[in-house]
Amino acid sequence: MADSIQIGIVAGEKSGDILGAGLIAALRKRYPTAEFVGIGGPDMVSLGCRSLFPMERLSVMGFVEPLGRLPELLHIKRKLEAYFRAHPPSVFIGIDSPDFNLRIEETLRSNQIATVHYVSPSVWAYRKNRIHKIKRAVDLMLTLFPFETAIYDEFDIPATCIGHPLADQIGFENKTAGARQILGLSQSEQVVALLPGSRVSEIERLAPIFFAAAVKSLRSMPKLRFLIPCSSAESRACIERALARCSIFLGEQFRLVDNSQQAMAAADFVVLASGTATLEAMLLRKPMAVFYRLAPLTHLIASRIVDVPHVALPNLLAGKRLVPEAIQGEVTEAAVKSQILNYFSDPDAFEGVLRQFDSLHHELRKGASEAASAAITELLNRS
Secondary structure (H helix, E strand, O other): OOOOOEEEEEEOOHHHHHHHHHHHHHHHHHOOOOEEEEEOOHHHHHOOOEEOOOHHHHOOOOOOHHHHHHHHHHHHHHHHHHHHHHOOOOEEEEEOOHHHHHHHHHHHHHOOOEEEEEOOOOOOOEOOOHHHHHHHHOOEEEEOOHHHHHHHHHOOOOEEEOOOHHHHHOOOOOOHHHHHHHHOOOOOOOEEEEEOOOOHHHHHHHHHHHHHHHHHHHHHOOOOEEEEEOOOHHHHHHHHHHHHHOOOOOOOOEEEEOOHHHHHHHOOEEEEEOOHHHHHHHHOOOOEEEEEOOOHHHHHHHHHHEOOOOOOHHHHHHOOOOOOEEEHHHOOHHHHHHHHHHHHHOHHHHHHHHHHHHHHHHHHOOOHHHHHHHHHHHHHHHO
């Protein structure tokens, strides 16, 4: 196939923008003059993707929260479908955001446009009947985790595990000393990274609990240092409000930092919200405790339809409880404080867990962007 092709591509949030940028870079090696058009964030746009709508308009989470945005989301969906019908791409790639992208993929596939979905929806966890929609919508599913391909094999849906880009980006060497040097921390200090989430709604629910627990931990360990990453101006403002409510002043004991990976790398122990950050902490070989709280109505719905034994990615990948996790009513100041003090009382107790982190890291390190590019190229060659 000639390299002068149009590739439709849509990402709906920051993590998808990062994946999309890596994929665009890999595909450009195979198709140097390819045009990428759809919806992307700053990383994708910087590599030449033409974004027809601001990516932020798609960034919404939960079961209830999207309802208020439904008219706008449907408007964007219709506009995208009309554009791609008028200008058919050689392939359309939907990155994550399954409730939005699968609908577009189903429409485009019915119009004889090849479709790829990058990042498997959690059909193994909830709304399992979506597998039938996926079968109608996609020519190829690209999964990040090995355990995800089984359900696609069962329903005869082409699927390839490409591994996780973070496992490629994060090496196996210890990064603690380098991160501490950058942040001006001594190698002997006892450091905890607090990551209450990336979305404002997450931060509002978890930050007050994390910060109050940190203050209480200082009564037992007054030399503890806490690093709190802020991924955006909006999250920083939310975190600063939570700190003020806990009467915490920034200084030697509590510091805000810009880079979450650097904060985790510098830490001895990480307290964080469930999500991709738990995978990042695992790849950095960091002992952790994972907490998550949803909006009450969202949790009520989720508790009825979600069927997973764990919420933390390291636990899902291992198929067992490697790291402590707690959700909803179990997320308390006492629980968070207990996990912090428990770690520092016997850090060596986590060595066995860290060895299992290494094993999982090797499993996920597959050269994800290049593997995705190769799988998409194979699909294009068959189309």
